[in-house]
Amino acid sequence: MLSNASIASIAVTVPGGSYEVLVGPRLLDAFGERLAERFGAPGKRAFLVYDAGLPDEHVVAASRSLAHAGFMVSSASVQPTETAKTLGTAARILVDLAETRHERGEPVVALGGGVTCDLAGYVAAVYRRGVPVVHCPTTLLAMVDASVGGKTGVNLLTPAGLEKNMVGVFWQPAMVVADVQALLTLSERDFRAGLAECVKHGMIGGEADAEGPLDPGLLDWIEANAERILEREPATLAELVARNVALKARVVGADEREDAPAGLSRMLLNLGHTFAHAIETIPAASPSPKPEDAPLRHGEAVALGLLAACAASEALGLAQPSLRQRVEALLRRLGLPTQVYGLPAPAGVADRMRSDKKVSAGRLRIVAPREGSRAGVVALGDDRAAIAGLEAIGAP
Numbered sequence: 498m499l500s501n502a503s504i505a506s507i508a509v510t511v512p513g514g515s516y517e518v519l520v521g522p523r524l525l526d527a528f529g530e531r532l533a534e535r536f537g538a539p540g541k542r543a544f545l546v547y548d549a550g551l552p553d554e555h556v557v558a559a560s561r562s563l564a565h566a567g568f569m570v571s572s573a574s575v576q577p578t579e580t581a582k583t584l585g586t587a588a589r590i591l592v593d594l595a596e597t598r599h600e601r602g603e604p605v606v607a608l609g610g611g612v613t614c615d616l617a618g619y620v621a622a623v624y625r626r627g628v629p630v631v632h633c634p635t636t637l638l639a640m641v642d643a644s645v646g647g648k649t650g651v652n653l654l655t656p657a658g659l660e661k662n663m664v665g666v667f668w669q670p671a672m673v674v675a676d677v678q679a680l681l682t683l684s685e686r687d688f689r690a691g692l693a694e695c696v697k698h699g700m701i702g703g704e705a706d707a708e709g710p711l712d713p714g715l716l717d718w719i720e721a722n723a724e725r726i727l728e729r730e731p732a733t734l735a736e737l738v739a740r741n742v743a744l745k746a747r748v749v750g751a752d753e754r755e756d757a758p759a760g761l762s763r764m765l766l767n768l769g770h771t772f773a774h775a776i777e778t779i780p781a782a783s784p785s786p787k788p789e790d791a792p793l794r795h796g797e798a799v800a801l802g803l804l805a806a807c808a809a810s811e812a813l814g815l816a817q818p819s820l821r822q823r824v825e826a827l828l829r830r831l832g833l834p835t836q837v838y839g840l841p842a843p844a845g846v847a848d849r850m851r852s853d854k855k856v857s858a859g860r861l862r863i864v865a866p867r868e869g870s871r872a873g874v875v876a877l878g879d880d881r882a883a884i885a886g887l888e889a890i891g892a893p
């Protein structure tokens with residue numbers, strides 16, 4: 498039984514389907530019951546798509562929980578790498594799914610990090626024109642970001658290189674189950690990488706929807722609780738995840754498909770990401786002078802992207818150097834990189850940024866952070882601000 502006392506439930510309300518995000522400890526042991534109520538097991542299939550790098554205990558807990566609730570469980574594993582997040586892997590899972598005679602109305606359950614959630618979500622969206630997906634994120638990054646909001650997709654390998662998330666659809670999950678206990682087995686590097694998305698949320702917490710500011714104190718709270726967060730103190734983790742999910746839920750609720758003509762824009766969640774997507778696909782780019790630390794984790798690239806965005810914002814006259822200093826000090830405390838090694842010349846990287854999906858009429862668009870946890874979307878007339886951003890993070 499899930500005890501409601503220690504579980505936070507956050508509602509995501511969007512035209513594409515409203516759902517709840519459950520956040521708490523040991524949810525994987527008992528979430529099958531919630532799904533059974535929702536999907537009408539016994540007698541239903543559940544298809545588990547799990548991360549091949551996960552410790553067995555999480556896969557066993559999730560499969561057992563589904564089976565005990567009466568689901569007929571089948572599964573497929575995925576390698577949690579950007580080069581495996583492809584149409585080829587999606588096609589393999591689709592064939593597996595079809596072989597189980599999985600029907601409409603039966604859930605695909607994603608168990609793993611952002612790579613697994615993106616892939617499983619995409620498969621669920623296109624199989625029989627759409628079956629429900631339930632996300633069980635097991636990395637911090639997937640809990641606070643990838644599992645909420647309905648963006649699914651795969652990378653495209655083109656002659657120019659790997660183009661991130663170039664193929665995908667919006668497909669909102671039926672439910673999200675964030676078991677914070679799973680974060681205890683995450684490697685130090687992957688845990689810290691997820692904190693970059695939390696800092697990003699903190700940097701836009703002063704933005705507002707019709708109800709008021711999103712969470713203007715989030716960045717202060719992360720700064721004040723950095724040590725407890727790094728120690729992975731369970732109650733602190735639960736609060737961290739719940740606050741970040743609540744913030745993302747409000748942004749997505751205001752602009753589900755990143756096309757709202759006015760008001761709070763989902764584009765803000767792209768803060769740092771135009772830089773991040775360009776540098777994380779450079780195989781030699783490393784967060785340290787050691788080439789063996791390459792490639793960058795997505796979250797590490799986001800941390801660097803946040804700093805580059807601060808520097809670009811300064812170059813545009815929209816932010817003071819004090820903002821970059823504050824963000825840099827926090828990223829350092831959280832053990833995230835503030836410089837990237839092995840980067841090609843900035844002009845070449847700025848050119849790579851142009852393959853980003855957010856480019857409009859060939860012009861780069863970046864999210865420029867400002868003081869007071871505010872930000873705005875800026876279409877760049879030329880590459881100078883982007884180059885200033887890249888120069889700020891490139892190790893000499």
Ligand SMILES: NC(=O)c1ccc[n+]([C@@H]2O[C@H](COP(=O)([O-])OP(=O)(O)OC[C@H]3O[C@@H](n4cnc5c(N)ncnc54)[C@H](O)[C@@H]3O)[C@@H](O)[C@H]2O)c1
Nearest residue numbers: 550551577610611612635636638642643648679682683795
């Ligand atoms: N859809 C979205 O809105 C969205 C948002 C942000 C990021 N993303 C995507 O998410 C991906 C990055 O996700 P990620 O950082 O979670 O990386 P990931 O999925 O590659 O997982 C990172 C590593 O953690 C391991 N792991 C996962 N859970 C674990 C656990 N509990 N214990 C031990 N090891 C565990 C995995 O095996 C893997 O080695 C990128 O592809 C990015 O594009 C999507």
